[in-house]
Amino acid sequence: xxxxxxxxxxxxxxxxxxxxxxxxxxxxxxxxxxxxxxxxxxxxxxxxxxxxxxxxxxxxxxxxxxxxxxxxxxxxxxxxxxxxxxxxxxxxxxxxxxxxxxxxxxxxxxxxxxxxxxxxxxxxxxxxxxxxxxxxxxxxxxxxxxxxxxxxxxxxxxxxxxxxxxxxxxxxxxxxxxxxxxxxxxxxxxxxxxxxxxxxxxxxxxxxxxxxxxxxxxxxxxxxxxxxxxxxxxxxxxxxxxxxxxxxxxxxxxxxxxxxxxxxxxxxxxxxxxxxxxxxxxxxxxxxxxxxxxxxxxxxxxxxxxxxxxxxxxxxxxxxxxxxxxxxxxxxxxxxxxxxxxxxxxxxxxxxxxxxxxxxxxxxxxxxxxxx
Amino acid sequence: xxxxxxxxxxxxxxxxxxxxxxxxxxxxxxxxxxxxxxxxxxxxxxxxxxxxxxxxxxxxxxxxxxxxxxxxxxxxxxxxxxxxxxxxxxxxxxxxxxxxxxxxxxxxxxxxxxxxxxxxxxxxxxxxxxxxxxxxxxxxxxxxxxxxxxxxxxxxxxxxxxxxxxxxxxxxxxxxxxxxxxxxxxxxxxxxxxxxxxxxxxxxxxxxxxxxxxxxxxxxxxxxxxxxxxxxxxxxxxxxxxxxxxxxxxxxxxxxxxxxxxxxxxxxxxxxxxxxxxxxxxxxxxxxxxxxxxxxxxxxxxxxxxxxxxxxxxxxxxxxxxxxxxxxxxxxxxxxxxxxxxxxxxxxxxxxxxxxxxxxxxxxxxxxxxxx
Numbered sequence: 001x002x003x004x005x006x007x008x009x010x011x012x013x014x015x016x017x018x019x020x021x022x023x024x025x026x027x028x029x030x031x032x033x034x035x036x037x038x039x040x041x042x043x044x045x046x047x048x049x050x051x052x053x054x055x056x057x058x059x060x061x062x063x064x065x066x067x068x069x070x071x072x073x074x075x076x077x078x079x080x081x082x083x084x085x086x087x088x089x090x091x092x093x094x095x096x097x098x099x100x101x102x103x104x105x106x107x108x109x110x111x112x113x114x115x116x117x118x119x120x121x122x123x124x125x126x127x128x129x130x131x132x133x134x135x136x137x138x139x140x141x142x143x144x145x146x147x148x149x150x151x152x153x154x155x156x157x158x159x160x161x162x163x164x165x166x167x168x169x170x171x172x173x174x175x176x177x178x179x180x181x182x183x184x185x186x187x188x189x190x191x192x193x194x195x196x197x198x199x200x201x202x203x204x205x206x207x208x209x210x211x212x213x214x215x216x217x218x219x220x221x222x223x224x225x226x227x228x229x230x231x232x233x234x235x236x237x238x239x240x241x242x243x244x245x246x247x248x249x250x251x252x253x254x255x256x257x258x259x260x261x262x263x264x265x266x267x268x269x270x271x272x273x274x275x276x277x278x279x280x281x282x283x284x285x286x287x288x289x290x291x292x293x294x295x296x297x298x299x300x301x302x303x304x305x306x307x308x309x310x311x312x313x314x315x316x317x318x319x320x321x322x323x324x325x326x327x328x329x330x331x332x333x334x335x336x337x338x339x340x341x342x343x344x345x346x347x348x349x350x351x352x353x354x355x356x357x358x359x360x361x362x363x364x365x366x367x368x369x370x371x372x
Numbered sequence: 373x374x375x376x377x378x379x380x381x382x383x384x385x386x387x388x389x390x391x392x393x394x395x396x397x398x399x400x401x402x403x404x405x406x407x408x409x410x411x412x413x414x415x416x417x418x419x420x421x422x423x424x425x426x427x428x429x430x431x432x433x434x435x436x437x438x439x440x441x442x443x444x445x446x447x448x449x450x451x452x453x454x455x456x457x458x459x460x461x462x463x464x465x466x467x468x469x470x471x472x473x474x475x476x477x478x479x480x481x482x483x484x485x486x487x488x489x490x491x492x493x494x495x496x497x498x499x500x501x502x503x504x505x506x507x508x509x510x511x512x513x514x515x516x517x518x519x520x521x522x523x524x525x526x527x528x529x530x531x532x533x534x535x536x537x538x539x540x541x542x543x544x545x546x547x548x549x550x551x552x553x554x555x556x557x558x559x560x561x562x563x564x565x566x567x568x569x570x571x572x573x574x575x576x577x578x579x580x581x582x583x584x585x586x587x588x589x590x591x592x593x594x595x596x597x598x599x600x601x602x603x604x605x606x607x608x609x610x611x612x613x614x615x616x617x618x619x620x621x622x623x624x625x626x627x628x629x630x631x632x633x634x635x636x637x638x639x640x641x642x643x644x645x646x647x648x649x650x651x652x653x654x655x656x657x658x659x660x661x662x663x664x665x666x667x668x669x670x671x672x673x674x675x676x677x678x679x680x681x682x683x684x685x686x687x688x689x690x691x692x693x694x695x696x697x698x699x700x701x702x703x704x705x706x707x708x709x710x711x712x713x714x715x716x717x718x719x720x721x722x723x724x725x726x727x728x729x730x731x732x733x734x735x736x737x738x739x740x741x742x743x744x
Contacts, residue, residue, distance in 0.1 A: 031511060035718060079603050080576070082603050083603055083626070091658055140414075164405055166405060169452070206449055231455055232605050233603075233605015254459050346406055346410065350407075
């Protein structure tokens with residue numbers, strides 16, 4: 001139990017910048033937003049962050065600082081937690097958040113995933129293997145064509161067939177038409193083939209539309225949706241889950257600006273801790289070896305942050321994707337374990353026949369048990 | 373009239389990366405999200421971005437690319453516009469968006485500010501000078517103490533007294549108590565002193581709370597609110613404006629990750645174009661010479677993007693702040709012109725007596741007319 005937000009930073013001192021001054025500026029900038037001399041003594045004792053540690057790191061003018069902020073600077077809302085964590089200092093340079101201990105009061109209040117790993121696995125019939133997912137694309141196809149692609153994936157036994165995160169409400173396939181047809185195609189094909197495939201439409205949209213579209217997805221029988229939370233606002237996840245009861249799969253669109261070498265918030269904190277706090281049942285991230293440059297060690301840390309004990313929050317499902325090959329799915333299944341969604345898009349489309357390719361993907365992960 | 377999203381990028385080729393391949397990858401990644409060979413021909417002709425220009429720039433492996441995306445890849449929603457602009461490529465390196473031409477259909481659909489410069493100036497009694505604003509702080513004070521600070525600013529004639537962007541719903545000054553007391557203090561002091569000061573509370577919060585707090589602010593008589601749109605989601609601005617009719621002042625918290633030397637979106641596009649499209653009546657940004665390192669030329673470009681003709685969107689008010697001194701207010705008034713909000717916090721607190729300091733600030737900008 002802790003009532004402190006304890007943040008570990010890597011600080012790069014610029015020019016003749018004193019690292020202790022840089023750390024103290026963070027402690028004040030992120031709370032009272034006044035220079036220390038102007039803060040009333042009684043407030044100064046309670047509110048600004050306290051520098052608990054400051055040590056040089058190997059590297060050019062690099063320091064590690066640990067600053068403890070009181071939970072009282074936050075309250076119990078994730079918006080203000082994010083503001084204290086990186087709001088104004090996002091505008092400064094040479095500040096990278098590498099680890100965070102969260103106040104228990106905040107974790108208890110935010111709630112986390114509604115369904116989480118157990119809920120998603122149950123939705124898929126609790127198979128003794130990782131789940132497999134794919135994306136319906138490309139944008140520009142009509143609703144009927146996209147629905148036909150959905151049907152092929154469902155016949156091949158893909159567990160979760162999600163919209164590509166760029167399928168919004170374009171004229172080629174407007175949301176309501178697309179979702180009605182795709183959901184009908186998936187349920188029809190799954191029933192005919194004896195698979196349990198489900199369809200998650202992308203509901204990322206301006207707020208009232210997003211809520212209406214989520215409600216429509218639920219009414220059509222979709223058990224979950226996809227959302228780009230850094231675009232819609234993180235609170236989209238909880239709002240959708242609370243109002244509709246749907247599962248929410250979170251996409252990392254627009255998160256990449258936080259993942260720079262000496263600026264930002266490390267991915268295991270943003271995609272692991274924060275997306276999980278925001279309520280994501282599963283979190284997509286770019287797998288090692290794909291086109292986005294995450295390391296294998298980082299992918300492991302993201303998985304750990306999504307699944308580890310975290311106050312009373314349910315565990316969330318890692319969904320590595322991006323550049324994974326169908327014929328490597330068995331490898332990734334063994335490496336990441338059962339509580340994973342393997343998201344394979346491009347390589348599945350490259351198989352030619354989507355139904356056969358989907359069967360091949362399912363077969364690759366079905367052998368999972370034997371390898372454990 | 374254009375039905376194209378035309379984006380100008382600065383690209384840094386990494387290692388042996390070919391700049392044309394990098395540009396083409398962007399054109400496909402941000403739309404069809406498949407490699408060109410897998411895109412059906414009819415879609416390939418219409419949807420992926422087209423490279424209109426690719427030229428070397430002075431600098432190490434630096435290129436300028438112009439890519440034209442069809443409006444059909446977006447539809448008419450700002451969420452998907454942001455996704456096409458920088459969603460997945462935020463996860464790549466060496467990509468900086470330096471200029472954007474927006475599709476007219478998108479600008480017409482998003483609507484922009486409800487009140488804009490004219491509405492805000494009318495709220496302040498249309499004085500022949502820039503407006504002055506300040507922030508109520510520090511967090512950690514009680515609601516009565518914060519309200520007392522509000523009253524001093526109102527007696528001194530500050531036009532817009534806004535909550536510090538970190539005043540949320542902390543136990544020291546819970547939102548409803550703070551806003552009731554602060555608004556009462558401002559209206560009481562303004563009436564007694566013959567000033568027209570108004571109070572804008574910070575409503576940044578998880579979504580349903582944010583909307584309830586905005587409605588409460590309106591019911592108390594506040595004519596506007598402050599929001600941190602990159603934390604709440606950009607659509608907070610329109611949702612609040614549409615549902616309550618309040619003015620919305622947007623804060624740049626958490627925007628800084630986009631403003632790196634060879635990654636992101638330049639501030640005049642994000643804080644200028646995009647915040648204005650999202651409906652901000654005024655946009656706070658860190659002024660040159662303060663603690664965040666924006667150049668004078670950049671501040672001028674932000675002002676221009678907020679005020680320039682932009683399809684049918686109302687102009688928004690620039691609100692430079694951060695490190696501006698009270699005794700320099702006359703200089704900034706002359707430099708930025710009448711359609712500006714000068715946001716002065718720390719320096720006003722350093723004046724000692726807040727009412728006298730506020731009068732001094734007002735006096736510094738009252739002479740504005742004479743200098744023109």
